Amino acid sequence: MKTADKHSKIIRAATKVFAKKGFFNARISDIAKEAKVADGTIYLYFNNKYDMLLSVFEEKIGKLVEQITTQIEKEDDPRRMLEIFIENHLREMKKNKNLAEVIQIELRQTNKIIKDYRNNKFSEYLNIISTIIKKGQSEKVFRQDILPGIAKRAIFGALDEIARIWNINIDSEYDIDETEKQVTRIFLVGVLENPQA
């Protein structure tokens, strides 16, 4: 087996185990067993347990960035772009609950001090949103008074919370299409009946 294969086998196993047990409750030996690899082998590919989490996170987010970017590039309407982002995020999280879980864990569970200096992919991911917002503003499609730095947090936070619930309640009340529409509408037009009033 080639090195790259083993590396990704471990990443896959780690994603699964971290998602299932949480970072602190996951044991290296769990991951090793899941990856069908010896415990020690893991340390040939990662420096330590936390490094694995970070790698998993970065890799998964990296793929998301790529995938969403590809789709968005084909569009020109910022409304549609935002819609695509929301759609994609929710669909990916629904499809891959482990991924949703790992995002939750990495973002909140581990030592904040260690965290900061490497989360580049995640910044990139959030910045897809703010870039859309800014484009919309320059094209006079989005309100000028929206602060993209805040909007990107609000949108990501909303999506993330919804994904969190999916991971807790196996059967949620609303289906994914409805949820997408709802979230998109809330962010595009707000909850007011007559905004002009």
Next chain:
Amino acid sequence: MKTADKHSKIIRAATKVFAKKGFFNARISDIAKEAKVADGTIYLYFNNKYDMLLSVFEEKIGKLVEQITTQIEKEDDPRRMLEIFIENHLREMKKNKNLAEVIQIELRQTNKIIKDYRNNKFSEYLNIISTIIKKGQSEKVFRQDILPGIAKRAIFGALDEIARIWNINIDSEYDIDETEKQVTRIFLVGVLENPQA
């Protein structure tokens, strides 16, 4: 010192230590030292470490529920009520970063299975939002097609993510007043310039 005092001293210490180190990295002896109490004393008031986290969480959220409910009851306009909720949540989190942190931890860090059957206060908290939404809908102030069950998650998630960032970046770009206005506006009227279009 009276028993009640010691209990709340421990809660306070636990909140601080959990916030600073995270649940898994917090040692009982850290909390004991912070509370100026012996390690064993903690077990006179709590069954185990996780029980402390849950107690801290429930108590803090309980106070939030009370405080926000009191303020909202004085209002009648659903728009204003939603604004008050957003305002309060953000102000509390800004004021008490430990609280924000503990919410983050409890919501994502610990065993989901154990969690569900006790997080009543948190449900209550979220339901404040959906109640406001429903009231707004019945008064034709909010759009009829908004699903309160999704909106409450979206709003809480947005607020929570913003608070998370405050806890990471000591100095955030935007001040609290601006952030409040932004979030309120995003949720009330959305990001579109001309929703009618």
Next chain:
Amino acid sequence: MKTADKHSKIIRAATKVFAKKGFFNARISDIAKEAKVADGTIYLYFNNKYDMLLSVFEEKIGKLVEQITTQIEKEDDPRRMLEIFIENHLREMKKNKNLAEVIQIELRQTNKIIKDYRNNKFSEYLNIISTIIKKGQSEKVFRQDILPGIAKRAIFGALDEIARIWNINIDSEYDIDETEKQVTRIFLVGVLENPQA
């Protein structure tokens, strides 16, 4: 309640709890609860946990010594005296399983170093047997070549092992009368069919 009463209430409770859980697994608070007394109160009557065990043991054995001595004094035939000893020991252990248990514990479970300097009652108890043996020898009823110091251990050991089994198997195969007869016979005439041969 008079002091003596409380002392004996604690002794009774301790006997019960030690018997049920063993010395090391018994908690002071268990004994206190059983005696309907505060934990701290126990330390007004005993120096420490081990001191309680020793007190329980000495008191119980002391009573046994007294009881058996009284009965034996009425007899003159060493054969009958030995029989009475065996009878009494077995009957007491059958009647009071806690006592049997505490003997087992004290004799084997606790620190040998601490033990030695106080076990006077137990020596007295064993010496009842050797005294009987010696009397029997001087009256030419028992064999001259029997060493009383060894015989007393053999007899006590046999009785104690039988009592141990009673405490493990709730229903033993043999009833107490039969057991008494058996043990008495084994020690009086041995197992041989034709000792002369």
Next chain:
Amino acid sequence: MKTADKHSKIIRAATKVFAKKGFFNARISDIAKEAKVADGTIYLYFNNKYDMLLSVFEEKIGKLVEQITTQIEKEDDPRRMLEIFIENHLREMKKNKNLAEVIQIELRQTNKIIKDYRNNKFSEYLNIISTIIKKGQSEKVFRQDILPGIAKRAIFGALDEIARIWNINIDSEYDIDETEKQVTRIFLVGVLENPQA
């Protein structure tokens, strides 16, 4: 070092430490240090502390069973067989005081409920005695009215109590040869001068 070696090194160390301090006072780290092994290593070979005690006990008793069985098989006279049993037991306990101690501990110290379903070797050991008795009865060498189930307990109890004393008094009054003869005689012919009388 091979695995088997390490296992037996730990068994040896545990036997020594349990004997010296008693089960409850023995610390895992004591055993680890005695075995020149890390604390954690012990848990690669045993599930927990109690499991070690049980393993030690079973292994030691197992060896005794084997050794005594081998010797007894060469004999045909039940009198001699009983003598061999007594001889062997006492010699082994004298030689290996730790072993005597561990028998004492395991038999009385630990949870009786757990105990029963695994002490197979010990049952085997006691049944060597009853088998001898039965053989003697069928050959009309031993009295027909002796109950083997009681006799085996009486004999084991006697031997065990004598071994207990050896472990307490470093210098006992009687030497081993004399003790053997005494015990054998007591059980074979009893203490009476004229059994016929």
Next chain:
DNA sequence: AATGAATGAGCATTCATTCAT
């Protein structure tokens, strides 16, 4: 004398990491 809240030393067990093979 009696209480029981408070103490804090003590320890079994876990598990990330190492390293000889």
Next chain:
DNA sequence: TATGAATGAATGCTCATTCAT
């Protein structure tokens, strides 16, 4: 590269004992 036995630091929790009331 790969293994997995070995390591030993780390810690939640217990419980005998104390002492202010």
